[in-house]
Amino acid sequence: MRRWLALLVAATTSVVLIALLVPMALLIRAVAENGAMSRATGAAASVGVAAGTDDLPLAVERVELPVTVFLPDGRTLGAPAARSDAVRLAATGRSVTAEAPGGREVLAAAQSPQGTVVTRVFVSEDELTRGVREAWGALAGLGLALVVLGIVLADRLALAVTRPVDGLARVSHRLAGGDLEARAEPGGPPEVRSVALALNHLAGRIGDLLTAERESVADLSHRLRTPLTALRLDAESLRDPEEAARLGARVDALERAVNAVITGARRRSAGRETCDAAAVVRERVRFWSVLAEDQGREVEVSVPGTALPVAVTAQDLVACVDALLGNVFAHTPEGAGLSVRLGPRPDGAALVVADRGPGFEPALLRRGDSGGGSTGLGLDIARRTAESSGGSLGVSRGPDGGAVVEVVLGAG
Structure with a gap:
């Protein structure tokens, strides 16, 4: 904005100055020419007064401009000059001004007892433009100074506007990054x-809404405690120990899921946490490898041996990896291989999960509509995890026809 305002002011000032200075420059030149011609006319008149007298040579010497006097008998006094058509015209008794090589000539006719005396005063181009170049240089310098002054003032004005706007942008980025305590300092123009x-x-x-959301989630959790407790009691009352253990495990998993929702809601307004993506991915691949071995799936893993911090919590990244690998096991036939690659990026890390299944549908990209009877929430979990860290999610078709899901995670 500062540059555009400076260019706008420079263009506007230049147009105004051109509209003012060009006519002024032409006026200065016209005034200089009129002054030179007036001096030449006066000099010719002063010499013409002495025509026919003995003071004529002295009058010619007193004139600073080149003067030539053409006498009736054909003789000339002063500077040598040829009898041009204009001189012959003036010899008829008329005073004229004519163009001449290198300038102009002023011809004045005066009567003497011997006949018509023609006085010629030559005005050179330098005399016609005396002081014009200096005046034009002064006008150009003045115009340039005004343009520079206008640009400087415009830059100061633009800075007063752009500095608060830059502050607003920084605050908005902090808010987008999860810092809900960020506030802008009002300043600059009223707008x-x-x-x-x-x-x-x-x-x-936003802070109030998140607080209300956390309270709602906490209230929901308390409401779920009673039915969960009842389910646990029902499971423990079963006569079959194996069935009781199985239902008890399901109740425990449901309780852990509820606790995870509560914890995530409470953590949403807190500062951004980080985790070691390499350790999390390595552990989750090891967990899913057991099921892959039972289904005859070949698993290719590429995870760095060093720590790779990313701007998500370990719990969120576990949910993301589980969602992606769960999609592979749910939507590809047994025996279809998969690969998990994790690598560093300049701005974080990239997790790529690819399978060798029959392919994927474009609807995978829409929440709640993935086809195949799925809810489509797996990719949505991965997308929200990526976006919460400042990254993104992309889905494409692999060279073998399977799905390739890339999750870009921001640096921690």
């Missing part, structure tokens, strides 16, 4: 101050 106040109000409103 920018209004935007800063609105952004602060929005940040406060």
Whole structure:
């Protein structure tokens, strides 16, 4: 914005200055020419007064400009000059001004007892433009100084506008990164101050909504405690120990899921946490490898041996990896191989899960509509995990026809 405002002011100032200075420059030149011609006319008149007298040679010497006097008998006094058509015209008794090589000539006719005396005063181009170049240089310098001054003032004005706007941008990025305590400092023009106040109000409103959401989740958890307890009691009351253990395990898994939802909601407004993506991915692949071995699936794993911190919690990354691998096992036939690759990026890390199944449907990219009887929430979990870290998720078709899901995670 600063550059565009400076260019706008420079263009506007230049147009105004051209509209003013060009006519002024032409006027200066016209005034200089008129002054030179006036001096030449005066000099010719002063010499013409002495025509026919003995003071004529002295009058010619007193004139600073080149003067030639053409006498009736054909003789000339002063600077040598040829009898041009203009001189012959002036000899008829008319005073004229004519163009001459290198300037202009002023011809004045005066009557003497011997006949018509023609006085010629030559005005050179330098005399016609005396002082014009200096005046034009002064005008150009003045115009340039005004343009520079306008650009400097425009830059100061633009800085007063862009500095608060840059502050608003920084605050918005902090809010997007999860720092809900970020607030903008109102400043600059009234409109920018209004935007800063609105952004602060929005940040406060977001905090209030998240607080209300956490309270709602906490209330929901308390409401679920009673039916979960009843289910646990029912499971323990079963006569078949194996059936009781199986239902008890299911109840424990449901309780852990509820606790995870509560923990995630409470952590949503806190500062961003990090985890070692290499350790998490390595552990989850080891967990799923047991099922892959039972189904005859070949698993290719490429995980760095060193720590790879990313801007998500270990619990969220576990849910993301489990969702991606669960999709592979749920939507590909037994025996279809898969690969899991984790690698560093300049801005974080990239997790790529590919399978050698029959392919995928474009609807996989839409929440709740994945086809094949799936809810489509697996990819949505992965997408939210990636976006919460400042990354992204992409789905494409692999060279073998299977699905390739790439999760880009921000650096921790």
